[in-house]
Amino acid sequence: MEAWLDDLFWTYQNLVVSLGINGLLALSMYVVLAAGQLSLGQAAFMGLGAYSSVLMTLAWGWPFWLVLPASCVAPVAFALAVGGPTLRLSGVYLAIATIGMGEVLRAIYLNVDALGGALGLSGIPEQASPLLIYAVLAAALAVLWLVGRSGLGRAMEAMREDATAAEATGVDVRRMRLGVLVASAVLAGLAGALSAHATDFIGPNDYGFEPAVTILSFALLGGVGSPFGPVLGASVLTLLPEVFRDFANLRLVFNGIVIVLAVLFLPRGLLAWRMPRRAA
């Protein structure tokens, strides 16, 4: 690699990593929003993936190629426990139940000694290279693109527009909702494991209410017409604070306003383009 490129890369390595991780998180939000559900558990799923993967690495000594897929187990189990009852009800219940999740899990991380308490867990080997992170992101994008183009994607869009009509035309709405929630938990869990193994430290406060809402702002800014929208939204909202460093403490104010304006005035997001789909 050219020397200047090497320098540039080392200076901005954190940014490169967080761009990739936030892209994955935005996709995890996209999966549920694209099917007309609102889950605010992405940060909590990410935390579960991060904590469980770090335990596997540090306490059990598992190799990373095994840790990464296994990091999805805890988030998926949690998604099933919370999603099972709430998905029978209106979307509001899922949103409310998942908002609480992050804060409750934080209370557990803080109070269980094996999870490091307030100090968190550190000394995590940096096994997730930026290359791996972007490979996972690209794979997720490709899968979501293929699914989106298929009949499954059409069913998701039908649910988003009108769940009752979709059900009437033969879409198993309940199973689809549980499916998208599980897919979302898998993506967020992977993001958690990758970010934990790229930064060497995780703490109980990284996965609460604010990250959850920030992840929503990625997807709403980009728009959910295709999986590329949320990734674009995540990139914009990750890069902007770097440009306006002086206003770093107003970053959350900005993210919040982005959500308000996007829902009120820009319902299709920045990237309004809808992915092409095979004729039925």
Added chain:
Amino acid sequence: MLAQQLANGVLLGATYALFALGFTLMFGVLRVINLVYGFYFTAGAFFSLWLAQAGWPLIAALPAAAVGAGVVAVALDWLLLTRLRRAHADELASLMVTLGAVLALYAAATAWLGPDIRRLPPDLVGGGAVDAIGVRVTFAQLLILAACGALVGLLVLLVRGTTLGLAIRAMAEKPDAAALMGIDTARLAALVSFISGSLAGAGGVLIGLNFNAIHPYMGEQMMLRGFVVVIVGGLGDIFGALLAGLLLGVVEVLTAGYLASGLKEAVGFAILVLVLWTRPAGLFGRADARRA
């Protein structure tokens, strides 16, 4: 020991009930999950803090702070939700808008006021206490209980006993039909926002008194309790919210007393998930066709 814990739990639960009441009223009538609601709680607490620091006695500062929070509620409701209400947007749209707004509001309040915990002036409530049958209750706690009782009583009287309450219930039942019957639903929506905001604001003052700690994010922590209470009590159900609030207060205090204080939030959430699995319409709820 147990009697003391139960008394503390009921007192804490009374404030939870008061807080959740406004939230459930707002959902029942306006059909929005308004997450900014927790911010009204913070606003009420800060208004009372500033008024108390300016030398106002509590008897004047409490209602003034509640009214102030109510005005904030009307303004924010108008700013954020009028457009969606006119477009008959679904509940998730209003939930997302208020979610974004509340993130911005907390972050702005923290940037402006700083994250540190403030204390009310020490002479605001006399430091005395009453002992009876082995239970010790401070004047502040008695005041909280009295204020909660009075506000809840007033609200029930308003909703159940007046023409205005009839209009509110009509709007909760069918907003379009209510409008056709000559009810000014836009004005009524503003009024309901005001009432809910004042209840949250009053809750903020009373919780601020109970724990003597006021900071910008206090509303967010309260909101999590609010969710548990309104879902366990049944969304939109006033009496359910009352009972569930008291229940949560007692369970939290007992958990903190006999298990670990850090786990009290987790216990509330465990109850929430359990109720969703077994009785999704709420512990005391009736089946509600609109829920589907």
